[in-house]
Amino acid sequence: MKSQILPFFLSLFLFSGSFSLAQPKISVGLGLGLYEPTLSGFDENSDVLFPTGNMLNRNFLFNWAVYYEFFSNARLGYNSYSSFEVGKLDLINSKAVYRRTIIYRMFPLETYFRWKPRIELNFTLTPIWGRGRIFVDTTPGDKSEDWNQLINSFGDSNPVSDLGATDAMTNDWIGFSGMIGIRYYLSTRIGLDMKMGFMDNSYKNEKWRLQKKEVTGPKMKIDELPLFSFKVFYGFK
Numbered sequence: 001m002k003s004q005i006l007p008f009f010l011s012l013f014l015f016s017g018s019f020s021l022a023q024p025k026i027s028v029g030l031g032l033g034l035y036e037p038t039l040s041g042f043d044e045n046s047d048v049l050f051p052t053g054n055m056l057n058r059n060f061l062f063n064w065a066v067y068y069e070f071f072s073n074a075r076l077g078y079n080s081y082s083s084f085e086v087g088k089l090d091l092i093n094s095k096a097v098y099r100r101t102i103i104y105r106m107f108p109l110e111t112y113f114r115w116k117p118r119i120e121l122n123f124t125l126t127p128i129w130g131r132g133r134i135f136v137d138t139t140p141g142d143k144s145e146d147w148n149q150l151i152n153s154f155g156d157s158n159p160v161s162d163l164g165a166t167d168a169m170t171n172d173w174i175g176f177s178g179m180i181g182i183r184y185y186l187s188t189r190i191g192l193d194m195k196m197g198f199m200d201n202s203y204k205n206e207k208w209r210l211q212k213k214e215v216t217g218p219k220m221k222i223d224e225l226p227l228f229s230f231k232v233f234y235g236f237k
Helices: 002-015 140-153
Strands: 026-034 060-071 074-090 095-106 109-116 119-137 168-185 190-201 208-210 213-215 225-236
Touching (some): 095 168, 119 140
Antiparallel strands (some): 026 060, 109 119, 208 213
């Protein structure tokens, strides 16, 4: 981590007084991220048949971000990368509708400088607040049996019962990310931003919650992951 923090503060010091070209105070971006997690709890599960994994629901992350320039050559912001999967599960009693989301919520501190009038180089450090959610829509009579089969497939043999109306497993974790990037300005307001770096998440599959009960969830290897992103930004003066 020290090797990432030192260049960050050096760039903040060296470039804080340079390149005084007009810069949007607020910028909003939409784009895509690309990474390669190992979701073995879904892809290698023999007890429950999950929807077939593909690049769209395994490797692509839908991304939106907003940044505020609080200091010359420095921004604070919010950045969200989301992975979605929708389909049906083959369970003992029924075919249940299934939805899975993994969201990496970031709160970046970014420094930048203008290498050329239209080209910006930037460096980002950010904590991560990650959240995974699994939704299963089952009929009321089969609810506990269907959820118990799903949880047992992840390695948890403790049954759950007396479930309420909201059926969702949830897991929260923290992490860290560092990225370097380049932004090309098509105009004073519109820019194309490309970044590359890494994510390190402290996900634990034993920390899922279902109806306030702690249960075991899917095994996912999402630590030390390379991350690439591309966004289109629009700036507000």
